[in-house]
Amino acid sequence: MDLSPVLTGFSVVFEPQNLLFCLLGVTIGMLIGVLPGLGPAATIAILLPITYNLEPVAAVIMLAGIFYGAQYGGTITSVLLKLPGEASTVVTAIDGHQLAKRGEAGSALGVAAIASFIGGTASIILLSLVAPALAGVALAFGPAEYTVLALIGIFLVGTLGSGSLIKSAAAAGAGLLLATVGLDPLLGTPRFTFGTDQLADGIDFVIVAMGLFGVGEILYNLEHRDRPQAAVPAFGRAIPSRVQWLRSRLAILRGSVVGFVLGILPGGGATMSSLVAYAVEKRSAKDPSRFGKGAIEGVAGPEAANNAAATSSFIPLLTLGIPANATMAVLFGALMLQGITPGPALMTEHPDVFWGVVNSMYLGNLLLLALSIPLIGVFVRMLKIRPGILAPITIVITMLGVYSIRNNAFDMVLAVALGLVGYAMRKLGFEPGPFVLAFVLGSLLEGSFRRSMRIFGGDVTEFVQRPLSATLVGVLVLTVVIIPVLRVVRARQVVRAAEPAEP
Amino acid sequence: MNPRPFTRRGLLAGAAAAPVAALAACNGVQGGADAAEDDFPTRAIDFTVPFDAGGSSDLLSRAVCLAAEEPLGQSIALANKPGANGAVGLKELVSGDADGYTLALAVKSLFAITPLVVDDPDAVAIDDFRIIATLTNEAYVLVVHADSPYQSLEDLVAAPSLNYGTAGVGTGGQLSLALLFGLAGTEATDVPFDGGAPAVTALLGQEIDVVSGSLAETMPQIEAGALRPLTVFSEERNVFLQDAPTATEAGYPVVVDQRRMVVAPSEVSDTVAGALVLAFEEARQDPDYQAFLQDNYMDVWEVDDVEARAHLSEAAELYAQNVADVGLALGDGS
Numbered sequence: 001m002d003l004s005p006v007l008t009g010f011s012v013v014f015e016p017q018n019l020l021f022c023l024l025g026v027t028i029g030m031l032i033g034v035l036p037g038l039g040p041a042a043t044i045a046i047l048l049p050i051t052y053n054l055e056p057v058a059a060v061i062m063l064a065g066i067f068y069g070a071q072y073g074g075t076i077t078s079v080l081l082k083l084p085g086e087a088s089t090v091v092t093a094i095d096g097h098q099l100a101k102r103g104e105a106g107s108a109l110g111v112a113a114i115a116s117f118i119g120g121t122a123s124i125i126l127l128s129l130v131a132p133a134l135a136g137v138a139l140a141f142g143p144a145e146y147t148v149l150a151l152i153g154i155f156l157v158g159t160l161g162s163g164s165l166i167k168s169a170a171a172a173g174a175g176l177l178l179a180t181v182g183l184d185p186l187l188g189t190p191r192f193t194f195g196t197d198q199l200a201d202g203i204d205f206v207i208v209a210m211g212l213f214g215v216g217e218i219l220y221n222l223e224h225r226d227r228p229q230a231a232v233p234a235f236g237r238a239i240p241s242r243v244q245w246l247r248s249r250l251a252i253l254r255g256s257v258v259g260f261v262l263g264i265l266p267g268g269g270a271t272m273s274s275l276v277a278y279a280v281e282k283r284s285a286k287d288p289s290r291f292g293k294g295a296i297e298g299v300a301g302p303e304a305a306n307n308a309a310a311t312s313s314f315i316p317l318l319t320l321g322i323p324a325n326a327t328m329a330v331l332f333g334a335l336m337l338q339g340i341t342p343g344p345a346l347m348t349e350h351p352d353v354f355w356g357v358v359n360s361m362y363l364g365n366l367l368l369l370a371l372s373i374p375l376i377g378v379f380v381r382m383l384k385i386r387p388g389i390l391a392p393i394t395i396v397i398t399m400l401g402v403y404s405i406r407n408n409a410f411d412m413v414l415a416v417a418l419g420l421v422g423y424a425m426r427k428l429g430f431e432p433g434p435f436v437l438a439f440v441l442g443s444l445l446e447g448s449f450r451r452s453m454r455i456f457g458g459d460v461t462e463f464v465q466r467p468l469s470a471t472l473v474g475v476l477v478l479t480v481v482i483i484p485v486l487r488v489v490r491a492r493q494v495v496r497a498a499e500p501a502e503p
Numbered sequence: 504m505n506p507r508p509f510t511r512r513g514l515l516a517g518a519a520a521a522p523v524a525a526l527a528a529c530n531g532v533q534g535g536a537d538a539a540e541d542d543f544p545t546r547a548i549d550f551t552v553p554f555d556a557g558g559s560s561d562l563l564s565r566a567v568c569l570a571a572e573e574p575l576g577q578s579i580a581l582a583n584k585p586g587a588n589g590a591v592g593l594k595e596l597v598s599g600d601a602d603g604y605t606l607a608l609a610v611k612s613l614f615a616i617t618p619l620v621v622d623d624p625d626a627v628a629i630d631d632f633r634i635i636a637t638l639t640n641e642a643y644v645l646v647v648h649a650d651s652p653y654q655s656l657e658d659l660v661a662a663p664s665l666n667y668g669t670a671g672v673g674t675g676g677q678l679s680l681a682l683l684f685g686l687a688g689t690e691a692t693d694v695p696f697d698g699g700a701p702a703v704t705a706l707l708g709q710e711i712d713v714v715s716g717s718l719a720e721t722m723p724q725i726e727a728g729a730l731r732p733l734t735v736f737s738e739e740r741n742v743f744l745q746d747a748p749t750a751t752e753a754g755y756p757v758v759v760d761q762r763r764m765v766v767a768p769s770e771v772s773d774t775v776a777g778a779l780v781l782a783f784e785e786a787r788q789d790p791d792y793q794a795f796l797q798d799n800y801m802d803v804w805e806v807d808d809v810e811a812r813a814h815l816s817e818a819a820e821l822y823a824q825n826v827a828d829v830g831l832a833l834g835d836g837s
Contacts, residue, residue: 041556042556044556045556045557045561045583048556048565049565049569049581052569138704138708139704139707139708140708141708142705142708142710143694143705143710144710183587183621183672184672185671185672185695185697186672186694186695187672188620188621188672188673190621197586197587197590197591197594197623198586198591200586200587200590200591200621201585201586201587266700266701266704316704320704320707321723321724322700322703322704323557323700326555326557329555329556329557329558329700330556330557331557332557333556333557333558333561333562334557336562336798336799337562337565337566337795339794339795339798341723341798342723343723343724343727344723344724344727344729345723345726345727406583406584406585406586406591407582407583407584408584408586408591447696447697451694451695451696454666454692454693454694455666455692455694455710455711457664457692
């Protein structure tokens with residue numbers, strides 16, 4: 001391939017103005033990532049007017065920085081407060097928060113930052129090399145493939161956490177039901193909207209996550225505030241220990257690949273990638289029972305994956321003009337306002353924009369790593385703040401975040417109501433993770449399945465007649481039926497083999 | 504007019520722009536309502552975009568508001584308040600103060616198509632608004648994949664069976680194709696997606712046979728040679744796609760388009776509305792705004808309140824009649 005446009009891209013990045021906006025973008029991104037509920041999409045929309053007077057390249061470099069910077073920042077609240085602001089960091093919260101409780105918050109965040117850096121950087125390299133070729137991957141995934149992918153995801157949700165499988169399944173089922181709220185995606189019939197159009201478009205993920213994790217957890221802790229707080233022993237260093245690094249490094253590599261591939265898919269890619277990365281780590285671990293109790297691989301794999309996915313989600317936008325998620329849609333808008341149409345012609349007509357933005361991500365990731373390591377030391381001190389002070393602050397920020405999604409006060413009421421649900425779930429021993437992930441995947445599953453059935457004329461067997469969806473069905477059967485059955489059979493054999501030895 | 508200087512809304516706005524709002528409130532006390540109206544606007548204007556950031560309505564609102572700030576002499580603060588094809592944001596506009604400091608973008612489909620799909624007794628109607636400025640007329644274009652065997656509209660409607668993608672229930676794209684295939688008697692299955700971009704993606708991946716979408720969604724792919732336009736659903740050929748015949752030319756009188764406009768609550772006073780109308784008229788002449796329309800393949804629609812109102816109610820009647828003639832059931836509400 002001709003490398004000159006790539007090199008020109010680097011010279012674009014190193015213009016002082018662009019360097020500055022890259023730094024500005026990633027710093028803003030990291031900060032809003034830390035604030036629970038405030039997402040990159042709302043932030044970019046708020047900052048759009050500022051970009052009117054900027055050069056297109058500088059504007060997009062800054063806005064892109066906010067997007068991937070938020071991925072770094074989001075990990076911090078997920079680990080420290082168990083408050084995931086994005087669907088793709090829900091998985092990180094599970095083991096990350098357990099590590100924080102054990103006093104390993106520093107190294108958990110350190111590993112997360114390094115994993116994010118490696119995942120992000122690996123993804124940019126792959127993007128630069130194969131982006132045009134991979135554009136087709138996004139197109140090969142039709143409704144049928146998304147249906148099977150969402151099904152795989154929903155089954156993987158069951159592997160999360162360390163609690164009872166039945167309770168996880170029940171929580172996931174409730175999440176699927178909540179996903180049906182809103183106008184029917186194919187018929188427009190109102191479902192569970194109680195006659196208000198506030199619920200017509202369904203419920204936003206952030207509202208559900210902030211309600212169940214944020215408000216629910218705080219209510220639960222309020223009840224226990226008289227009890228002496230288990231002292232957090234030490235925060236640990238931000239630099240991971242040798243053992244942690246040895247355990248994480250392969251997880252990071254696997255996560256990067258999983259994230260890059262799934263991130264290309266518009267719709268659910270980043271969430272799926274973190275789930276798949278977690279499942280891969282749990283399955284390949286020698287002792288899977290450590291997962292859910294603070295396994296460092298459970299942080300490293302998904303973090304590498306969601307950052308790799310954040311980067312590769314630029315591929316459909318930059319090569320096909322298809323925004324992969326809400327943030328990409330706002331970025332799409334930013335480019336349009338600058339008179340640049342993202343799409344098949346972008347790479348040839350505006351190579352400076354394409355390569356400038358892509359190459360700025362190397363620098364952005366480096367800056368984020370450099371920012372993260374010292375900042376971790378500051379953020380972990382949050383754990384020292386008395387709950388009586390931290391809880392109200394968290395609630396206020398959470399509510400601001402929820403409001404910012406649609407500028408709608410109704411959503412705050414909804415978050416509080418879901419907070420009560422979260423409190424009840426917590427009391428009864430249900431985990432919110434499976435609930436919110438099933439909620440996210442539920443609408444993907446329903447819409448894709450019903451679209452597939454319309455396209456197939458009602459013939460279910462078409463799912464196994466298309467090569468790609470048939471392959472995915474194979475993966476589904478393998479992971480959900482064959483492997484568990486084999487495991488049970490083997491366990492019985494071990495028991496039988498052990499029996500004669502007993503007296 | 505509301506003589507009370509300290510309304511709840513005023514206080515809320517004050518939190519955002521305290522000094523300006525405080526001045527405005529003082530004016531209200533000293534000079535009375537009329538004096539305040541004469542030098543309207545004296546503070547920033549809130550503009551609701553009842554759709555998600557990044558979409559056509561959002562981009563158009565940003566472009567026109569940017570151009571209107573100078574003639575108004577005040578800044579315009581945009582906020583996205585999406586939900587139910589704009590109904591959530593517009594209902595809030597209607598229930599708020601009609602002092603001219605709150606405006607919103609509205610789309611034709613909410614008044615002309617949504618009632619055919621969603622049965623909402625509290626739906627906002629065009630009479631709840633004063634149309635400050637009509638902005639654009641955006642055509643729907645029927646596209647097929649470049650590798651598709653269908654070279655013309657005749658080929659397409661003669662197909663034994665088709666799957667067509669749309670941006671969702673109650674969109675102009677859905678209505679246009681449902682009417683076309685209904686008139687032609689083609690056996691076609693409607694596959695609504697969650698927005699225009701996923702529908703175009705599915706067409707690029709040849710999951711579906713045909714899509715009717717806005718030019719903004721389809722033109723980049725048409726120009727790249729990935730999609731082929733077969734017809735446009737407008738009265739006349741589109742300026743950006745001179746070669747594509749209208750459906751009416753081909754013998755199927757289906758005319759569906761999307762139009763966007765700036766609205767205020769209907770009770771807004773004539774003085775205030777006049778000032779706003781003048782400012783937006785000037786904004787529409789702004790070269791940057793016009794370049795934006797060109798870049799986004801949006802045709803202009805610039806008529807007065809009376810004509811716009813007539814167009815919207817005629818379109819609502821026409822669509823209802825069309826749907827009844829063809830015997831369609833759009834969604835479940837009809």
